[in-house]
Amino acid sequence: MIGIAVSLGGLGLAAFxxxxxxxxxxxxxGAAHRALFDDDAAAPTSKSTPERQ
Structure with missing residues (x-):
């Protein structure tokens, strides 16, 4: 049991x-900010599309 615990701890340390x-x-x-903001809102609008009034 001790050997298994030590090997799992070493595996976790190696992964870290x-x-x-x-x-x-x-x-x-970065990931927190990407989750909050929509990508479509940050995309620039095309100047070739007419604006609606």
Missing amino acids: LWALKSGQFEDLD
């Missing part, structure tokens, strides 16, 4: 270190 090296934690706020 891999995530650090691959840049998974570099942009912590």
